[in-house]
Amino acid sequence: xxxxxxxxxxxxxxxxxxxxxxxxxxxxxxxxxxxxxxxxxxxxxxxxxxxxxxxxxxxxxxxxxxxxxxxxxxxxxxxxxxxxxxxxxxxxxxxxxxxxxxxxxxxxxxxxxxxxxxxxxxxxxxxxxxxxxxxxxxxxxxxxxxxxxxxxxxxxxxxxxxxxxxxxxxxxxxxxxxxxxxxxxxxxxxxxxxxxxxxxxxxxxxxxxxxxxxxxxxxxxxxxxxxxxxxxxxxxxxxxxxxxxxxxxxxxxxxxxxxxxxxxxxxxxxxxxxxxxxxxxxxxxxxxxxxxxxxxxxxxxxxxxxxxxxxxxxxxxxxxxxxxxxxxxxxxxxxxxxxxxxxxxxxxxxxxxxxxxxxxxxxxxxxxxxxxxxxxxxxxxxxxxxxxxxxxxxxxxxxxxxxxxxxxxxxxxxxxxxxxxxxxxxxxxxxxxxxxxxxxxxxxxxxxxxxxxxxxxxxxxxxxxxxxxxxxxxxxxxx
Numbered sequence: 001x002x003x004x005x006x007x008x009x010x011x012x013x014x015x016x017x018x019x020x021x022x023x024x025x026x027x028x029x030x031x032x033x034x035x036x037x038x039x040x041x042x043x044x045x046x047x048x049x050x051x052x053x054x055x056x057x058x059x060x061x062x063x064x065x066x067x068x069x070x071x072x073x074x075x076x077x078x079x080x081x082x083x084x085x086x087x088x089x090x091x092x093x094x095x096x097x098x099x100x101x102x103x104x105x106x107x108x109x110x111x112x113x114x115x116x117x118x119x120x121x122x123x124x125x126x127x128x129x130x131x132x133x134x135x136x137x138x139x140x141x142x143x144x145x146x147x148x149x150x151x152x153x154x155x156x157x158x159x160x161x162x163x164x165x166x167x168x169x170x171x172x173x174x175x176x177x178x179x180x181x182x183x184x185x186x187x188x189x190x191x192x193x194x195x196x197x198x199x200x201x202x203x204x205x206x207x208x209x210x211x212x213x214x215x216x217x218x219x220x221x222x223x224x225x226x227x228x229x230x231x232x233x234x235x236x237x238x239x240x241x242x243x244x245x246x247x248x249x250x251x252x253x254x255x256x257x258x259x260x261x262x263x264x265x266x267x268x269x270x271x272x273x274x275x276x277x278x279x280x281x282x283x284x285x286x287x288x289x290x291x292x293x294x295x296x297x298x299x300x301x302x303x304x305x306x307x308x309x310x311x312x313x314x315x316x317x318x319x320x321x322x323x324x325x326x327x328x329x330x331x332x333x334x335x336x337x338x339x340x341x342x343x344x345x346x347x348x349x350x351x352x353x354x355x356x357x358x359x360x361x362x363x364x365x366x367x368x369x370x371x372x373x374x375x376x377x378x379x380x381x382x383x384x385x386x387x388x389x390x391x392x393x394x395x396x397x398x399x400x401x402x403x404x405x406x407x408x409x410x411x412x413x414x415x416x417x418x419x420x421x422x423x424x425x426x427x428x429x430x431x432x433x434x435x436x437x438x439x440x441x442x443x444x445x446x447x448x449x450x451x452x453x454x455x456x457x458x459x460x461x462x463x464x465x466x467x468x469x470x471x472x473x474x475x476x477x478x479x
Contacts, residue, residue: 014350014360015048015056016041017305017331018289023256025152025195025241026289026301027068027110031075034092037291038078039301040066042334045080045090050293053307053329054363061088061098068122070111073158079119079135081108087121089135101138104131112154114162118179120144122151122166130154130166130174132181142181146174153197155206163220165206167194173208175223185223189216198243207251209240215253217265229263234270234319236261244291252298254287259322260300262315272315274298276308277324304369305333330367332358337374344384345400351375357388359402366402370394379417383424389414395429395439406442411435416456420463428466430457436468436478448478 018039020026028039035050045059045066064084071078078090085104106125113119114132118141121131129151130144149170156164164181166174173187173194192211199206205226209215213236217226229235229251238257246252250271251263258281262272276285284304292298298310307329315323338351348360353374358365373391380386381397385405388396391413397405412433420426429437434452438445453470460467468476 013056013058014348014363014365015046015058015331016044017307017329017333018046018301019333019354020288020301020303020305022283022286022303023239024288027070028289028291028301029069029071029078030244030291030293031071032294034071034075035293036071036075036092037293037299038069038071039289040069040080042066043082045069045078051297053309056363057095059088059090059095059098061100062086068108068111070113072113072116074116077116079111079113081111081121083107085123085125087111087119099135101133101135103133103138103140109150109152110154112156112164113158114156114164114179115158115160118156118162120154120156120164120166122154124150129168130176132164132176132178141179142176144174144176144181144183146176146183146186147172152193152195155197155199157199157203157220163203165197165199165218165220167197167208167210169193171210173197173218187218187223187225189225190214192239195239195241196243198245200245200248202248204248207243207245209243209253211239213238213240213255215240215243215251215263227268229265229268231263231268231270231319234261234273241287242289246292246295252290252292254290254300256286258285258287258302260287260290260298262298270319271317272323273319273321274300274308274310274315274323274325276302276328306330329364330358331365332356332367338376338378338388340378340380340386342380342384342386342400344380347400349378349380349386349398351378351388351390355390355392357386357396357398357402359386359398359400368398368402368404370396370398370404370407376413376415377417379419379427381419381424381427382421387417387419387427389417389429408439408442408444410437415454418457418459418466420459421461422463426463428457428459430454430468436466450476450478 037048047057062082064082068081087101088098090098110122147168154166164176175185190210215229236255242254244252260274286303289301308325309327332352334353340349358367377389412431416430418428436448466478
């Protein structure tokens with residue numbers, strides 16, 4: 001039984017970061033009025049309050065991974081679509097009991113709103129690549145058949161008659177008017193996938209970003225090309241994956257070249273370049289999404305799920321200079337598989353199924369990837385360090401800052417850890433091949449074969465006995 005003073009009611013949560021896919025734009029949205037960032041993370045939708053990115057709220061009703069999120073024009077509603085074709089409409093005042101739209105059986109790739117009742121849905125189904133839906137009646141309001149391949153992005157004006165624009169892997173842009181919606185025009189200015197398309201704040205023009213590295217502006221009414229944003233010196237050197245309008249005169253872009261660029265639309269020049277703080281940027285630093293909160297904060301989300309923040313006021317006036325983040329939001333990307341509260345540091349340590357260990361002092365942890373698979377055990381040593389065992393034949397020691405102090409290659413994957421309660425330099429490790437190890441000062445000093453059915457271990461106070469539990473219900477004592 002819990003003690004009377006124990007609080008069993010929810011008192012808060014630590015939210016995961018997004019799980020990104022290489023080469024694909026992450027669907028996110030920002031509500032400036034509600035001061036919220038929404039993004040999918042597995043079967044969840046995470047809402048982070050801006051500008052602090054905390055506290056966080058979780059919306060959970062989907063049974064499959066969520067792929068798309070979009071706030072309605074008034075921000076009263078949030079639409080979310082998942083990998084099974086289910087769409088949820090959330091009332092953001094109650095955040096409970098969302099309406100469910102079950103009109104599709106294939107993944108929802110992207111969503112955008114016309115007015116509060118009109119939702120444009122991009123699916124991967126054959127013959128139904130882009131579908132206009134009346135949310136209240138749950139009925140189709142027109143035909144938007146045009147693209148021959150996956151529609152990965154779309155946007156729509158918010159007052160009738162609507163103009164909807166879409167971008168596809170068939171390299172074209174589609175223009176539609178409605179309701180009822182019908183195809184109006186095909187634009188073929190790009191030479192590769194159209195990855196994102198966004199209407200400007202006034203809706204007078206829209207921008208498209210492509211794998212051909214181009215960003216092109218078009219007139220919304222005429223669908224005519226206005227200009228291409230070209231900066232030979234400071235422009236993107238890779239796929240443009242995400243767009244976000246700061247104002248009618250400024251556009252933010254994110255690229256697989258691992259940078260974000262802030263553009264002056266009038267002069268077609270880059271005014272600021274942003275990237276992670278590393279001597280050599282890696283694949284995990286590829287940008288997958290970008291956005292802003294007013295003219296206070298710029299943020300991007302990289303392939304490793306980390307949210308990078310920059311302050312507008314601190315940006316260098318030299319367009320060629322790399323602006324490094326003023327802060328990085330880290331965290332878990334997938335299911336939690338192990339937890340350990342470190343008493344010496346007062347931190348919670350978590351391990352997830354992707355091999356990420358996070359050290360939580362508050363809602364903003366320090367994270368590091370220790371394994372290529374799930375973390376199976378976390379234990380605190382009497383020296384205050386935390387030991388992590390994972391699926392890939394390595395043992396790690398993590399300090400209170402989330403940094404790896406040492407790693408040790410093992411002959412098999414570790415299953416369970418038991419740090420000595422009397423010697424800070426010694427710990428015992430059980431491997432999945434039935435081997436028990438005694439490790440002292442980072443080196444294997446003794447091995448002992450136990451049953452391959454062994455599952456867990458612990459050690460007594462003075463280290464004279466190690467206890468090994470197995471699948472058959474037997475506890476073995478090793479002295």
